Each structure stands twice: as structure tokens, then as C-alpha cells.
Amino acid sequence: MKFLYIVLISVLSSAAFAQQQKNSNLDLAITWQPLENNYLKDEQGLSKLTIKNVGKATLPKTGWKLFFNFIRMITPKTSNQSFEVAHLNGDLSCFTPAKNFEGLKPGESLTYEMLSNSWMVNTSDAPQGFYLVWDKTKEIVTFKAVAFVAPPDQKKFFRVGGDVETTPEMIYSANQNIADVSESKLTKVFPTPVGYTENGKTLTLTPNLSIGYEAGFENEANLLAQELGKLFDKKINVNKLSNVEPTISLLKSEAAHEAYTLNISEKGVVIKAGSSAGAFYGIQSLKTLIDPAAFASNKNKSLVLTGVDVTDAPRFGYRGFMLDVARNFQPKAQILKLLDVFALYKINTLHFHLNDDEGWRLEIPTLPKLTNVGAKRANLNGSGNTLQPAYGSGPYTDRLPGSGCYSKEDFKEILRYATARHIRVIPEIETPGHARAAIKSMDKRYQTFLAKGDKAAAEKYLLRHLEDKSVYRSVQKWNDNVMDVAMPSVYSFLETVTDDIIAMYKEAGAPLETIHFGGDEVPKGVWEQSPAFNALKQSDSNIKTTTDLWDYYFGKVSTMLKKKGLYLSGWEEVGLTKAIENGKSKWLVNDKFANQNVHVNVWNNLLGNEDLAYRLANGNYKVIISFVSTFYFDMAYFKKFEEPGFYWGGFTELDKPFSFIPYDYLKNQQKNYLGRQLSEKVLNEAEKLTANGRNNIVGLQGQLWSETIKNTDNLEYLLLPRLLALAERAWSKSPDWAEESNETKAKQLYGNSLSNFYNILGKRELKRLNYYAGGFNYRIPTPGLKVENGKVSANVQLPGFTIKYTTDGSIPTSKSLLYTQPVSANDQLVFRTFDHKANASSTSKPIK
Known part of the structure; x- marks a missing residue:
């Protein structure tokens, strides 16, 4: 028997080895090409996958499943294709072999045509993250990233x-009105200060400079010394002010919070x-004055x-940026780096989106x-x-950006770093929707305690x-991502999470005034068949329908926060209630939480909600303007197949946030997301901001959702230079062009202002950000x-940058020909x- 056992093991091992060899030799190259939108005159898209076997096996x-992520629900164009497709959950789908699939030999390829539901x-619309799992061995085979082919017919x-x-012509036309401004005429402090005068003096700083400070x-002073020390490669002398006059003095005054004056002369700073x-x-x-x-x-x-004389104060006390690290994670080092650039441009709030359906990123010790x-x-x-793969994160648990979190110590380091730079960190615990990561985590906890026989703890x-x-089914196609707010255990969970967060802030010495509890995109149908909801209806006469659970939920959350000395923040839906008007569902301002210092980020200014921010502000909610069409930096810069980023809220070129008028935004942003x-009806009937409402606009905030962000370079590409336009609007006083009533004069003033901004970016700030x-x-x-x-003429949005070109169809490098004047047209110009x-942009080719 022992001999037979050994033989059997040997045979099985050989078979397993042979299977592994076979599997390792399998390799598929996958290409995606969109073909047609509005296919069959419906809001759907037709595209095709080409799958080629480039391996040796x-x-x-039969015997396998091919998993992938795709943000669309798909169906095959015809019923006789090689694969069956199944939507699993969220953006995860799966191909299995159809009855007519005969296998795919090395060198062979097949085409799969599919319809998507939008x-x-x-x-960014492409399927991604393909990997194969063998049915018997469960072994996984991964493949290279999907290749893209542009649609064959643009129309x-x-x-x-x-x-x-x-098109390149459209870009050229937009750039034509940008004037080249001499750097000597540019304001050298950024964002633009309230008052700025160059006094004709200069001051030369050397490594022997000293910094003196008054109490507080x-x-x-030490942070400034660190920065200057990096530039001189020497430790800078820092002391409390005494009889010795330092090169740089930090003095106390009666200025308002965040206001300052700056004087530079030959005597010092x-x-x-x-x-x-x-x-x-x-x-x-002072740092932006440095070359x-x-x-x-x-x-x-x-x-x-x-030499300058500067007087300055911010326009808004809240100058925020929301970063989503739930969909795709960003390491701690990148967060610290972002805090550096936020601080440089006077952004004072990091709204930290720490959880969502696809990830929970903050250690909660309890x-x-x-x-x-x-x-x-x-x-x-x-x-x-684990959670399932999402946004192409793949099958392995140890890979960025799908997996990752901040330990308690990581988070405290982030808090300390931010606090030292006068940046408050608002943690967002997204609820009750977008909560799948939390729900699945607590499901596992339940199973663990139940296995121990402790049902109450479970x-x-x-x-x-x-x-x-x-x-x-949620917008992101989840069918299990909403907390059941009728259950008491939900509130035990939220209070425990809140208490652990408060403890971390205390240990870090960081201020905490609010926690953001989300509130957006809860889908229809939730809670309707929940036994907890039915039980609550019996015990609470205020609860009659699932709609009543909204006020019930946020009422309890707000009360919990107030007891801990905090106020409630959320997305706009926290301050809204749905009603039927003229047979249509419409968001109305909810009086329930008005006048309670509830802060809401208003993102929706689309399709009938153009005035929503003003309606909420007039209705006594504290409003942070966070518009999708203006401040969602995950939107693509413009419409081009290769340009990364989403587009459902419109395209966000650099001038979009720069041109924003916070108290009268429909004055010059009069186009929809398309x-x-x-x-005229929308513009005339939109609610105007009242004097009281104006006082309730607490600030502006940019957003960067991370579905398309796979690494730090992707993040920075989408963030910059748009962050600087946000910083200018949030800090600087209302510009003359926004206050001018004469439309012709306002347009002229705006053109001058935009040119100056683009020159500052191209000649100063982006040059700084190459190294900062x-x-x-x-x-x-x-x-x-x-x-x-x-002849082909070329221009660029940002003066100070250069254009290089080739005449043979090759991609230009820094050593290519410098463009200085129109060049003779030919088919090979790039x-x-x-x-x-x-560093270089994407290529541009003249259209015949």
C-alpha cells in the first residue's frame, strides 16, 4: 500500500507540475476598441474586445473563468459569441466559455462584441484587470494591461x-488670446494677495541668514528654517527675538486670523x-517670491x-481639498507630499475620504x-x-493601489504633519451608502465571533x-453596500469608530471639529424588506416609510456628534429631502437640520440643480461649494480619447475653476455638462443667493475621486495645475472682472487676468513644482x-513652456527642433x- 501511495503521490505531483507548466505558458493579449455610441438609437455603446493567444499553451x-472589471453593465451583441458573460457585483464581471467555444490556440485570436449600458x-471607460482562474486547481493567471484602440469613426x-x-485647432483658438506677459510685470506672490507693491529694493539671502520669532x-520659524536649509544645504539659525536683529523676523500684530503683512527691503524680511x-x-x-x-x-x-510690501488675508476661511483613498489607495509618503503643496498654496483643509465600497483605509483599533x-x-x-477586485486591482491581496491602509501611527503622523502646516484634516466615514467595505468587514467579524459561540458579541x-x-442597485452597481440604519448595531459601530478617531486626534495633538458622514447616492429600494425596518415602524410612530429613515439616521448621528463636541458634515443630501413636484421627483431643502451648523458639500450643479448650493445656503445650511462641473479634478481636462479622467460631470480645463464666481456662478458658467x-428659463428661475445665504457659503473645495488613479503620477497629473486655480479662487479677493457689470469690459478684464495667471504658472509656479x-x-x-x-502654426496655453517638433513622424524629444515660427505643412509633422x-505633453498632429 505504501508503494501504491507513493506512486499515486508521484503521479499527482507530475500532473500538477504539468498543469502549472501549462498554465505558466498561457498568455493572452487583450485589446479594447469602442465602436459606436447611441447604438440602435439608444443610450448604449458598442465596443469590441480582441483576445489573442500570445503564449505557448x-x-x-472549458475549465476556466476570465474575470475583469468594467464600469458598465454589458451584454453580448449577438448570442452566438465565444463567451458567456455574467455581472457579479460592482464593476466585476466574468467570462466563461460558451458551448460553441472551441479553444484558442497559440497565435489565434477572437473578437467579442458587446453592448454597454451607457x-x-x-x-477610462475601458475594461481592465483581466485574470483567469482554473476551475479545478484555482490557480490564477494574470495578463498585461488592456491595450486601447481609438474608435474608427469619430462621428x-x-x-x-x-x-x-x-482638436489641435480648437486648442490653438483657445490659446490665441493668451498674452505673453513679461515676468518682471507678474505678481510674484501666489495666490494673489490683497495688496502687493514692489518697492524697488532687493534682499540677498545667504546661508548665514538668521530667523527670529516672537512667542507663538x-x-x-522652524518650518521656514527647514525649507531654507534645503536650498542652502545648511542648518539655518533660529532664535527667539532678542537685541540682535535677524535677517527674517516673525512679529506679532493685531491682524485677523490667517491675515499677515510681508515687507522685504535691503534691511531684511x-x-x-x-x-x-x-x-x-x-x-x-515669502517662499513663492524665491526664484x-x-x-x-x-x-x-x-x-x-x-523688495515688496504685501498685505493679505484670505477670502474664504475654508479652502479645502477632498482626496479619495478608498477606491484606490495612496501611500502615506504621498499624503505628506500633498500636504506640502496644499500648504504652499494656502489650502487649509484636507477632507480625507477614508472608506467606500471598495476599501476601508484607516485602522480602527477597536x-x-x-x-x-x-x-x-x-x-x-x-x-x-478580502474584498473583490475593483478598478483593475487584480487578484492578489498585496498589491497597490487596490490594497493598503494607514495604521494608527501612520494616521497620527499625517495629522501632526498637517497640523504643523495649519491644515485641518476632516475624516470622512462614508455612510449609510458607499459602505460595502465596512459591511463586509463586520460580516467577517460576525462569523468569527459566531464560530466562538458568542452571538451577542457577533x-x-x-x-x-x-x-x-x-x-x-447603486450607481456603481453594488447590491449590498448600504448600512441598515434601522438596526441599533449600526449606531454602536458608528460611535465606536468615532471614539477611536477622536482618540487618535487627541494623541496627535490635532484639532477635530467635525466628522463627515457622507450621505450621498443611497439607491432606491434599500431597507424596504428589512425586518429591522418593520420592527422600527412598530416602535416609532414617526417611521412610516423608508424615506423617514433619512431624518432618523442623520438625527441620531448628529446628536451623537454633538454630545462629543463635534458638528455634522456630509454631502448635500444630508440637507435635502425628496418630494414630488408636477409628477417629478425633486430635491428640496430639508428644514430638519437647518440652523444647526450642519456643513454640506454641494457637488451637484447639473440638470435642474444649478442653484442647489444657493438654495441650501439660503435655507441655513453651511455650504462648501464642491461642484462636479468645476472642482472635480478626476474629470478629464478635455474630450479626447486618450485623455485620462472621467467626464460624466463635464470636462474641467484649467480655466474652469479659475473663472468661478462663488456668489454668482451662473453669471459666467452658463453651460451644462455637455x-x-x-x-433662459433655467437662468432666470434659478434661486439667487440672499445676504443670509452669502454668509453661509463657508468656502470652496476641490475633489479628486480615485477610480482612475493607479499611482502617484496619475494623481498629480489630474491634480496639477488645476489645484492652483482652486487656490487662487479660494484665497484671493473677488477679482475685478467678477465685479464688473459691463459685459464687454468684464470680458476684457477677465482675459487680462487669465493671461497673467497662465504666465505665473508657466514662468514661475510650475517651474517651482518641478522640484518642490x-x-x-x-x-x-x-x-x-x-x-x-x-504652413502650420503652433501655440501653447502656458507662456514659458516651449514647443518642439519633428518632420518625420517620430515623437519629439527635448533635442528635437524648437518651434519659433510657422513651418511648412507635411503629413509627418508631430x-x-x-x-x-x-518633461513633455502628449503629441499633437495637424489635421489634414
């Missing part, structure tokens, strides 16, 4: 009439402020500063399952130990009723081109923009 007729516009690819791709400004925050912002202005080229070296011998399960994505094996933090038969003019805080991968604008009389560090 045959893909067999339009397609750019490469068929349009969503609506006039929905053209952005020690932290700011004097910054005066009434608060440490004001002193800090005076220092940031940007100096940041390329840590061995500067001297720094020559222009509930370790939240990150043990919710911070990991991998191929599902039935154990419940149910303590359960976030869904196990017998709930409610049917729903670029079409809003009707390690350097940033900002987006470099594509050249504009115009063909006329046999142009690119280059920055001061020889």
Missing part, C-alpha cells in the same frame, strides 16, 4: 450633436501676523528677493477587521477575508440584517495647431510641449 474549451468617451462615437473631440511663532496661521501664510508667500529655479538645487550660494478585511482586495475564494457591530431581502448653453517637495508630475498642455496657406525640466 492553448486556452482550452456612452463611452475615453480610455459614430459622438454622444450628442456637436459632441466633437477636442516658533513652529513656523518682516512678517507680521495676529496668529500662527497668519505667520505661516506670510512664510508661504523657482533655486528649488532645483540644495547648494544655492545666495537667493535674491524682490475594530481590527475593518482593515484586516476592508483594506484588502483580491480574487474571492469564499473565505470572506451582532454588536453588524451593519446589515441577515434576513433583509431588499433589492437595489457644453450646451443653459436655457520632491517634484510633481503635473499635466503639460498639448500644443494647439493651425494649418493655413501651407508637435509636443516641453516644460523647464524637459
Whole structure:
């Protein structure tokens, strides 16, 4: 028997080895090409996958599943194709072999045509993250990233009439009105201060400079010394002010919070402020006065500063940025780097989106399952130990950006770093929707305690009723991502999470005034068949329908926060209630939480909600304007197939946030997300901001959702330089063009202002960001081109950048021909923009 056993083991091992060899030799190259939008005159897209076997092994007729992520629900174009398709949950789908699939031999390829349930516009719409799992062995085979092929017929690819791709000619036309302004005439402090005068003096800083500070400004003085020390490669002398006059003085004044004055003369630098925050912002202005080229070296011998007299104060006390690390994770080092650039441009709030359906990213010590399960994505094996792959994160649990979290110590380091730079961190715990990571984590906790026989402990933090038969589908196609707010255990969970967060802030010495509890995109159908909801209806006469659960839920959350000395923040839906008007569902301002210092981020200014921010502000909610069409930096810059980013809220070129008028935004932003003019009816009937409402606009906030962000370079490309437009609007006073009533004069003033802004970016700030805080991968604008009389003219959005070109069809490099004047047209011309560090834009080719 022993001999037979050994033989059997040997045979099985040989078979397993042979299977592994076979599997390792399987390789598929997958290409996606969109073909047509509005296919069969419906809002759907037709596209095709081409799958080629580029390995040495045959893909067999049966015995495997091919998983992938796709943000659309899909159906095969015809019923006789090679694969059956199944939507699993969220953006995860699966191919299995159809009966007519005969296998795919090395060198062979097949085409799969499919319909998706919405339009397609750019490469962000593509399926991604393909991997194969063998049915028997469960072994996984991964493949290279999907390749993209542009649609063959652009007209068929349009969503609506006039929905053209952005062409080089269109870019050229937009750039034509940008004046080249001499750097000597540019304001050298950014964002633009309230008052700025160059006094004709200069000051030369050397490594022997000294910094003196009055009581309360020690932290700011030391941070400045660190920055200057990096430029001189020497420790800078810092002392409390005494009889010895330092090179740079930080002095106390009666200035308002965050306000400061800055004087530079041949005698030295004097910054005066009434608060440490004001002193800090005076220092940031001082740093933007330093020649940007100096940041390329840590061995500067001297720094020559222009003499200035600056008086300054922010327009808005809330200047925020929301970063989503739930969909795709960003490591701690990147967060610290972002805090550096936020601080430089006087952004004072990081709204930290720490959880969503696809991930829970913050360690909660009392509930370790939240990150043990919710911070990991991998191929599902039935154990419940991870979340499913999303956004192409793949089958393995240890891979960024799908998996990852901040430990308690990581988070405290982030908090300390932010606090030292006068940036408050608002943690967002997204509820009750967008909560799948939390729900699945608590499901696993439930199973663990139940296995130990402790049913009470198992149910303590359960976030869904196990017998709930409610049917729903969220915008992101989840059918199990909403907390059951009728369950007491949900509130036990939220209070525990809140208490652990408060403890971390206390240990870090960081201020905490609010926690953001989300509130957006809860789908229809939730809770309707929940036993917990039915039980609550019996015990609480105020609860009659699931609609009543909204006020019930946020009422309890708000009360819980108030008891802990905090106020409630949320997305706009927290301040809204749905009603039927003229047979249509409409959002109305909810009086329930008005006048309670509830802060709402208003993102929706689309399709009938153009005035929503003003309605909420007039209705006594504290409003942070966070519009999708203006401040969602995950939107693509413009419509081009290769341009990364989403587009459902419109395209967000650099001038979009710059041109924003906070108290009268419909004055000059009168187009919808498709670029079409809003009707006179909409413009005339939109609610105007009242004097009281104006006082309730607390600030502006940019957003960066991370579905398309796979690494730090992707993040920085989408963030910059748009962050600087947000910073200008949030800090600087209302510009003259926004206050001017004469339309012709306002347009002229705006053109001058935009030109100055673009020159500041191209000649100063982006040159600085090539090196500041390690350097940033900002987006470099594509050249504009115009063909006329046999010549090709080129221009660029940002003066100070250069254009290089080739005449043989090759991609231009920094050594290619420098564009200085129109060149003779030919079919092989290729142009690119280059920055001061020889980084380059995407290519631009003249259209015949």
C-alpha cells in the first residue's frame, strides 16, 4: 500500500507540475476598441474586445473563468459569441466559455462584441484587470494591461450633436488670446494677495541668514528654517527675538486670523501676523517670491528677493481639498507630499475620504477587521477575508493601489504633519451608502465571533440584517453596500469608530471639529424588506416609510456628534429631502437640520440643480461649494480619447475653476455638462443667493475621486495645475472682472487676468513644482495647431513652456527642433510641449 501511495503521490505531483507548466505558458493579449455610441438609437455603446493567444499553451474549451472589471453593465451583441458573460457585483464581471467555444490556440485570436449600458468617451471607460482562474486547481493567471484602440469613426462615437473631440485647432483658438506677459510685470506672490507693491529694493539671502520669532511663532520659524536649509544645504539659525536683529523676523500684530503683512527691503524680511496661521501664510508667500529655479538645487550660494510690501488675508476661511483613498489607495509618503503643496498654496483643509465600497483605509483599533478585511482586495475564494477586485486591482491581496491602509501611527503622523502646516484634516466615514467595505468587514467579524459561540458579541457591530431581502442597485452597481440604519448595531459601530478617531486626534495633538458622514447616492429600494425596518415602524410612530429613515439616521448621528463636541458634515443630501413636484421627483431643502451648523458639500450643479448650493445656503445650511462641473479634478481636462479622467460631470480645463464666481456662478458658467448653453428659463428661475445665504457659503473645495488613479503620477497629473486655480479662487479677493457689470469690459478684464495667471504658472509656479517637495508630475498642455496657406502654426496655453517638433513622424524629444515660427505643412509633422525640466505633453498632429 505504501508503494501504491507513493506512486499515486508521484503521479499527482507530475500532473500538477504539468498543469502549472501549462498554465505558466498561457498568455493572452487583450485589446479594447469602442465602436459606436447611441447604438440602435439608444443610450448604449458598442465596443469590441480582441483576445489573442500570445503564449505557448492553448486556452482550452472549458475549465476556466476570465474575470475583469468594467464600469458598465454589458451584454453580448449577438448570442452566438465565444463567451458567456455574467455581472457579479460592482464593476466585476466574468467570462466563461460558451458551448460553441472551441479553444484558442497559440497565435489565434477572437473578437467579442458587446453592448454597454451607457456612452463611452475615453480610455477610462475601458475594461481592465483581466485574470483567469482554473476551475479545478484555482490557480490564477494574470495578463498585461488592456491595450486601447481609438474608435474608427469619430462621428459614430459622438454622444450628442456637436459632441466633437477636442482638436489641435480648437486648442490653438483657445490659446490665441493668451498674452505673453513679461515676468518682471507678474505678481510674484501666489495666490494673489490683497495688496502687493514692489518697492524697488532687493534682499540677498545667504546661508548665514538668521530667523527670529516672537512667542507663538516658533513652529513656523522652524518650518521656514527647514525649507531654507534645503536650498542652502545648511542648518539655518533660529532664535527667539532678542537685541540682535535677524535677517527674517516673525512679529506679532493685531491682524485677523490667517491675515499677515510681508515687507522685504535691503534691511531684511518682516512678517507680521495676529496668529500662527497668519505667520505661516506670510512664510508661504515669502517662499513663492524665491526664484523657482533655486528649488532645483540644495547648494544655492545666495537667493535674491524682490523688495515688496504685501498685505493679505484670505477670502474664504475654508479652502479645502477632498482626496479619495478608498477606491484606490495612496501611500502615506504621498499624503505628506500633498500636504506640502496644499500648504504652499494656502489650502487649509484636507477632507480625507477614508472608506467606500471598495476599501476601508484607516485602522480602527477597536475594530481590527475593518482593515484586516476592508483594506484588502483580491480574487474571492469564499473565505470572506478580502474584498473583490475593483478598478483593475487584480487578484492578489498585496498589491497597490487596490490594497493598503494607514495604521494608527501612520494616521497620527499625517495629522501632526498637517497640523504643523495649519491644515485641518476632516475624516470622512462614508455612510449609510458607499459602505460595502465596512459591511463586509463586520460580516467577517460576525462569523468569527459566531464560530466562538458568542452571538451577542457577533451582532454588536453588524451593519446589515441577515434576513433583509431588499433589492437595489447603486450607481456603481453594488447590491449590498448600504448600512441598515434601522438596526441599533449600526449606531454602536458608528460611535465606536468615532471614539477611536477622536482618540487618535487627541494623541496627535490635532484639532477635530467635525466628522463627515457622507450621505450621498443611497439607491432606491434599500431597507424596504428589512425586518429591522418593520420592527422600527412598530416602535416609532414617526417611521412610516423608508424615506423617514433619512431624518432618523442623520438625527441620531448628529446628536451623537454633538454630545462629543463635534458638528455634522456630509454631502448635500444630508440637507435635502425628496418630494414630488408636477409628477417629478425633486430635491428640496430639508428644514430638519437647518440652523444647526450642519456643513454640506454641494457637488451637484447639473440638470435642474444649478442653484442647489444657493438654495441650501439660503435655507441655513453651511455650504462648501464642491461642484462636479468645476472642482472635480478626476474629470478629464478635455474630450479626447486618450485623455485620462472621467467626464460624466463635464470636462474641467484649467480655466474652469479659475473663472468661478462663488456668489454668482451662473453669471459666467452658463453651460451644462455637455457644453450646451443653459436655457433662459433655467437662468432666470434659478434661486439667487440672499445676504443670509452669502454668509453661509463657508468656502470652496476641490475633489479628486480615485477610480482612475493607479499611482502617484496619475494623481498629480489630474491634480496639477488645476489645484492652483482652486487656490487662487479660494484665497484671493473677488477679482475685478467678477465685479464688473459691463459685459464687454468684464470680458476684457477677465482675459487680462487669465493671461497673467497662465504666465505665473508657466514662468514661475510650475517651474517651482518641478522640484518642490520632491517634484510633481503635473499635466503639460498639448500644443494647439493651425494649418493655413501651407504652413502650420503652433501655440501653447502656458507662456514659458516651449514647443518642439519633428518632420518625420517620430515623437519629439527635448533635442528635437524648437518651434519659433510657422513651418511648412507635411503629413509627418508631430508637435509636443516641453516644460523647464524637459518633461513633455502628449503629441499633437495637424489635421489634414
